[in-house]
Amino acid sequence: MTSKVDVAIVGAGTAGLAALRDVRRKTDNFVIINKPPYGTTCARVGCMPSKTLIAAANAFHARTLLDTFGIRGAEHLKADIPAVLERVRWLRDDFVSGVLKATDDLGDRNIAGHARLDGANRVVVDDQVIEADRIILAPGSSPVVPKPWEKFSDRILTTDTLFEEQDLPSRIGVIGLGAIGVEMAQALSRLGIEVHGFDGSKQMAGISDEKIAKALHQSLAREFTVHLGVEVDLAEADNGVEIRWGEKKVVVDKVLVAVGRRQNVQDLGLETLSVPLDDKGMPEVDPQTMRIGNTSVFLAGDANGMRPLLHEGSDDGHIAGVNATSGTPVKLERRTPMSITFCTPEVASVGKRASDLDLEDCLVGEVDFSSQGRARVMQKNEGLLRIFASREDGSLLGTEMAAPAAEHLAHLLALAIDQNLTVHDLLRIPFYHPTLEEGLRSALREIARELPPCGISDLAGCAALEVEALE
């Protein structure tokens, strides 16, 4: 059976659905093909269930501060792990059901199955052949489990399986301490599970700034054991699995493998496009058009390996959707880079990271939240924030932080950076008292002191100073 469409979308995840929205504005003649299950990575196994688990874990962990506040009886609190997981799934199902609505009304334009390219204008799904003017590929990504570890079968967890567990054992190893590993290691630990975390690199949660990395390490190591810069292997053990590193070992009940995600491009037929593929089988994609080389095929979302974050995947899909249906395809400007890890203290980076810059050439402002007023009031007094600015004009370049409310401070700094503002511009806003934003102001003022004076007062900003003689 052969059909002919304007656009074929492969994948009904975040990027595919974003593309779908734009495609539907221009044409009814499309198909969207998805290999079940339906529901985005984010809603099914990513952001939403993880943040729900973290919320429960933080609610339980808050008992450790109660006595300080003057609240008694915290020792009676118990985490009912099966109930915690049940709430995670209940909310997860609700978020997934919201996502499913996007393809509900599509009838036979929604095809369940594995799609494979056959050249730049043809997709094959089982016995169906679809000729398409444009093809948007958004097949997503999957957690990697090293082949030799597969034999430990149900002692191995990934984010695909973790939230399906009915209960959790008392000892869990977490291998890989990127964003997902750190979030889950801390959440599991806060639920009362003995957690051992490992990473081959020296820094966690994608932090590149050494001081921020150290601050985060100190905070997390108070909650679970953290082993950085180690190569681990697994071995059989009585009643568990043994994690080995160097001369050391520890036995745990299960291991959460969070060593990364693999783009789902293995059986996608990219080799039929007659474009160069790199050693991982990946073609070159223009991030401003999502187009693969000079073809009529677009590669969006986690599957292109460029920015595996929801808002970027959604932008990818949008850009692909616009360009796959546009007479005049366009290059769209990408957003200011931002990433957040929802651990405590929260980790965030915006704009340029320390590793993108020569810090010797920058002005760096810093605030330590251990002595910040509002942070102390709320007993959230840990964490460090650093801001990088141009030595020439004080323009804001980027920030890294492991700090309370980092997710909020990050959005504020994203706006400042997106608007090419300077430290002086940002100091113009009211910083309310007592807020964590006042900590950010301390860091900004540290930079401002290194810059030539800008007018008489930060009330005036550099351009706006209104001077009028009084007498």
Added chain:
Amino acid sequence: MTSKVDVAIVGAGTAGLAALRDVRRKTDNFVIINKPPYGTTCARVGCMPSKTLIAAANAFHARTLLDTFGIRGAEHLKADIPAVLERVRWLRDDFVSGVLKATDDLGDRNIAGHARLDGANRVVVDDQVIEADRIILAPGSSPVVPKPWEKFSDRILTTDTLFEEQDLPSRIGVIGLGAIGVEMAQALSRLGIEVHGFDGSKQMAGISDEKIAKALHQSLAREFTVHLGVEVDLAEADNGVEIRWGEKKVVVDKVLVAVGRRQNVQDLGLETLSVPLDDKGMPEVDPQTMRIGNTSVFLAGDANGMRPLLHEGSDDGHIAGVNATSGTPVKLERRTPMSITFCTPEVASVGKRASDLDLEDCLVGEVDFSSQGRARVMQKNEGLLRIFASREDGSLLGTEMAAPAAEHLAHLLALAIDQNLTVHDLLRIPFYHPTLEEGLRSALREIARELPPCGISDLAGCAALEVEALE
């Protein structure tokens, strides 16, 4: 004894100390006169102890969500009120001690006593007469207790006395539901005290937008009784004091009076300045110079009755300090207006409020946090946010909200408003997933849909769209 100085500062609170910093940069020949106690209103009896009490109350209140999260045993938690208050005072004392350092090293340039003007260049403190080229008045404000209620003596609390209590009774009335009244009523209620709140107006916490006011009312009324638009009176009762309104009455153990603060200008000698005073005895003050009329006297901080907020008082002091020591006095631009009430959901307004605008002439975007993703995950799913924008060009005019993390959303919007940005400009930033900022984005998009399309995509912004043909 007569001395002669360049500048005399009256009041060592937030505004006076801010002025001191600027004065010290220019001259050593100054005095600062303060009627004890030392320590700012904020640190002693305002922002800091109130936020500390709120933090404890919220920590205890969080038990009501534990069961939903799957955490058991919440029924065993008890608020140890004396311990809660002890922590409030302990942290309060620490914040106050930080403030005291500002005047520690001043020797006899720091005078404890009540200062009274004698004309525009003379201050009298007990038997000391100080001739001053410039005088900065920053005597602060005090809680108002209506005269007839004074007879209830220790059954009456104000924020001056609340934090000094060793314990709290089981029934408290809160009269006045402005920012302070709402914060304290909710905190006391969350600590397990039966709270009855009253206000003569129809809206709480300074909200002017009717929908936001209603959303806050609904949230707060779930926690304590709220009586709006009522005039109350007090009467003697067995074991307590009776609050009467209309035909109704309730007996409580104590009453927190939060009906406002009075500027401390009664015995300040303003009448010796030969400038017009209004019926409250207040002179006209230029908010951009803090100068009283054409005199050499400045009136800064809560005492001028203009913007009784810490950051504004601090700016007042700074402006007065700059101008009292400057050869060329200047008018400084004030910051974008912002106010925050730290209740739950948090209340905030930035820029123009609903009452400043004709909303029929504006575009209004709205988000209800009861169904917002991240808010649901954290069980913070209540509240409403409204953004007001120009119908002509989508520029952001202001916002009011009663919403989770309002303090953070307010700072982001303050930057956007301060920079005269449009809805499209703000939609350019990354909105991370899942965050409460995505709720803000929903409100922005609601406005954007009413505006003429701005380029092909919010990725591009209105000015920055980069178009390049692909093929």
